[in-house]
Amino acid sequence: MVLFNKVTKTYANGTKALEDVSFRIDQGEFVFIIGASGAGKTTITKLITRQEAFDSGEVVVNKYRLKTLRNSQIPYLRRTVGVVFQDFRLIDNKTVYENVAFAMRIVNAPAKEIRARVPHVLSLVGLSHKAKAYPTQLSGGEQQRVAIARAIINSPSILIADEPTGNVDPNMSREIMDLFQAINDRGTTIIVVTHELSLVRRMKKRVIQLDGGRILYDKVGGGQE
Amino acid sequence: MKRINAFYFIKEGLKNTFTQGFMGIASIAILLSCLVIIGIFMLTTENIDLNLQNIEEQDEIVAFVDEILTIEEAQDLKYVIDAVPHVKDSIFVSNEEALKTFEGQLEGAEDVMAELEGDNPLRHSYRIFVDQIENSSAVADSVRMIPGVIKVRHNEFVTNNIISLRNVFSVAAFAFFIILLALSVFIIYNTIRLATVARRKEINIMKFVGATNWFIRWPFVIEGLIIGLLAATLAYFCSWYLYTYFVDNVFEGINIVKLLEFGAIRGRLALIFYGVGILIGVIGSAFAIRKYLRV
Ligand SMILES: Nc1ncnc2c1ncn2[C@@H]1O[C@H](COP(=O)(O)OP(=O)(O)OP(=O)(O)O)[C@@H](O)[C@H]1O
Ligand SMILES: [Mg+2]
Numbered sequence: 001m002v003l004f005n006k007v008t009k010t011y012a013n014g015t016k017a018l019e020d021v022s023f024r025i026d027q028g029e030f031v032f033i034i035g036a037s038g039a040g041k042t043t044i045t046k047l048i049t050r051q052e053a054f055d056s057g058e059v060v061v062n063k064y065r066l067k068t069l070r071n072s073q074i075p076y077l078r079r080t081v082g083v084v085f086q087d088f089r090l091i092d093n094k095t096v097y098e099n100v101a102f103a104m105r106i107v108n109a110p111a112k113e114i115r116a117r118v119p120h121v122l123s124l125v126g127l128s129h130k131a132k133a134y135p136t137q138l139s140g141g142e143q144q145r146v147a148i149a150r151a152i153i154n155s156p157s158i159l160i161a162d163e164p165t166g167n168v169d170p171n172m173s174r175e176i177m178d179l180f181q182a183i184n185d186r187g188t189t190i191i192v193v194t195h196e197l198s199l200v201r202r203m204k205k206r207v208i209q210l211d212g213g214r215i216l217y218d219k220v221g222g223g224q225e
Numbered sequence: 226m227k228r229i230n231a232f233y234f235i236k237e238g239l240k241n242t243f244t245q246g247f248m249g250i251a252s253i254a255i256l257l258s259c260l261v262i263i264g265i266f267m268l269t270t271e272n273i274d275l276n277l278q279n280i281e282e283q284d285e286i287v288a289f290v291d292e293i294l295t296i297e298e299a300q301d302l303k304y305v306i307d308a309v310p311h312v313k314d315s316i317f318v319s320n321e322e323a324l325k326t327f328e329g330q331l332e333g334a335e336d337v338m339a340e341l342e343g344d345n346p347l348r349h350s351y352r353i354f355v356d357q358i359e360n361s362s363a364v365a366d367s368v369r370m371i372p373g374v375i376k377v378r379h380n381e382f383v384t385n386n387i388i389s390l391r392n393v394f395s396v397a398a399f400a401f402f403i404i405l406l407a408l409s410v411f412i413i414y415n416t417i418r419l420a421t422v423a424r425r426k427e428i429n430i431m432k433f434v435g436a437t438n439w440f441i442r443w444p445f446v447i448e449g450l451i452i453g454l455l456a457a458t459l460a461y462f463c464s465w466y467l468y469t470y471f472v473d474n475v476f477e478g479i480n481i482v483k484l485l486e487f488g489a490i491r492g493r494l495a496l497i498f499y500g501v502g503i504l505i506g507v508i509g510s511a512f513a514i515r516k517y518l519r520v
Contacts, residue, residue: 049433072437079435091427106436108230150434 001027002048002158002191007057009043009213017043018054019213027157030180030190032200035210041193044210045160048191049081050074062157079107082151084161088143090135096122096146097131103150117153125149125179141172148179158189165196177203230440238447252416253456256505259409260460260498261467263402267494268468270398272485277391279483280383286361288368290349291375299349302373306351309367311360320347348375359388406501413452413509417445421514428517438518445510453506457498464494 002025009018017040025031033041046052048061050069059066064077090099097118104114122128125145135143144164151159161180165173177199184190194200200207209216288306290299296319306315324345328338353368355361365379421428431441468487476484 075432075435075437077435078433083433089426089430089433091430102430103434105233106431106434106440154434 001062003060005058007054007059009047009054017213021215023208023215023218025189027189028187030184030205032205032207033191033193034200034207039210040213041210042162045162045193048160049083050077079154080157082156082159084147084151084164086163086166088147090143090146092135095132095134096127099146100149100153103153107154121149121153141168144168144176152183159183160191162193164192165194165199173199234443234447237444238451252413253452255412256409256452256456256502257459259405260456260502261463263405264460264464264494266398266401268490271490273394275483275485277387280387286353286365286368287378288351288353288374289376291373292348294373305371306353306368309364311356311364312353313356314354316352318350318352320345320349323347323350409505410509413449413505414513417449417510417513421445421517425517441518442514445514446507449506449510450503453502457502460498461495
């Protein structure tokens with residue numbers, strides 16, 4: 001669950017990135033966030049994961065009220081939110097398997113559980129055969145799917161992807177959307193930030209469009225320009 | 226810390242130290258050099274102190290007793306002298322004993338003795354020892370005031386020089402020690418910082434996946450600990466080898482200088498090496514990683 005109520009965010013240099021933004025995303029929803037470059041899309045994801053603080057309003061993510069969240073609680077908030085970055089952020093000197101297992105080790109998962117779950121998730125994203133490969137030996141789409149596997153390995157209740165289709169061809173971006181749909185079918189909330197309107201139209205999901213830090217519209221069924 | 230975690234942290238720390246290759250080795254080498262220099266300095270200080278103590282022990286005050294006093298009266302003066310503040314001990318030397326010493330020391334003393342025909346021209350005296358060399362001038366002055374003491378012999382020049390020499394040396398040693406310590410912290414700090422820069426991306430990812438700060442910190446702290454422990458151990462053996470080599474080859478046959486056995490100081494040396502090594506390793510790494518945890 002993500003709740004924004006009259007949220008305003010100004011960066012340290014004075015840039016006003018969000019202004020009076022309110023929306024609510026319930027558990028199990030699939031939502032696109034669209035908008036021109038600089039509209040504030042990434043800023044929303046940074047607020048959800050508490051990379052950035054905000055000036056005023058209220059942000060609630062799952063059971064965490066971010067305005068009063070103590071620093072020591074941030075790791076636990078982040079364990080409930082998986083993030084797929086546009087630049088993937090994989091560790092080059094670890095194999096695909098290790099990159100994913102690493103995320104489980106960080107949350108103190110027992111070795112037995114890691115050995116059981118990592119192959120399962122790798123097969124879910126269709127990368128079982130690449131488990132021993134290194135990120136630099138993979139295509140952009142494959143790296144993307146490793147990043148998705150890592151983001152969902154700890155079963156977060158929310159999955160956020162910032163421009164997940166920015167670096168891949170249309171075929172691949174369709175496959176990735178299918179993967180998100182499969183993850184969403186298991187009950188995980190999906191939030192996808194994107195520029196690709198064709199994709200958004202085809203998926204027929206709820207769309208939140210931002211413009212200059214404000215919400216332009218928020219409705220189900222595709223976009224207009 | 227759970228058991229599986231401790232294992233993971235130690236493994237990561239070890240891996241970092243040795244797979245970082247050059248930086249790990251370099252920082253061990255630099256900390257090692259710093260510790261060896263601290264060690265050499267400590268050994269030198271201890272030896273100088275030892276030799277100063279020898280000189281100090283020779284610093285005695287001699288008080289001569291008025292010859293009109295009987296030997297019993299002269300012996301009773303001991304209570305008065307021992308009551309003077311800062312007097313550690315005093316030894317009564319009768320004129321008989323003094324004459325015998327004189328006889329034994331002087332070439333051709335027989336002739337002089339013969340000339341004296343049994344008369345003893347020497348006075349009874351006291352050899353007075355003070356608790357600390359700094360107090361010897363004051364003690365000499367007090368003893369001079371005691372009725373029955375006719376003359377006090379005390380070499381102020383030597384005393385004052387020993388005091389100032391020792392003071393200058395302690396201050397210099399302490400300042401040098403602090404400088405080396407600061408240098409070592411700086412070096413370890415930079416080494417671990419380079420290690421964290423190299424792994425910045427990894428740390429960043431760990432933060433986003435929800436690792437706690439201590440989970441991220443431990444491997445680096447252990448890396449610092451390993452560097453400190455290895456450097457301390459190597460420094461101990463290097464100092465041992467260097468010191469014995471030095472004592473056996475350079476100072477051999479020079480008798481005016483007394484030198485400590487390595488065994489007499491090894492405990493303190495090891496304590497300082499391990500203490501400094503571990504402290505610097507851990508503090509340096511904890512500081513170095515601080516910046517990357519603020520995400
Ligand atoms: N760290 C920062 N410091 C200052 N200003 C920032 C920072 N990050 C973003 N901004 C500004 O905030 C505004 C919103 O940025 P944001 O990254 O949210 O845009 P976006 O919608 O994700 O754009 P894009 O589609 O190009 O990724 C922009 O004007 C941007 O310049
Ligand atoms: Mg963006």
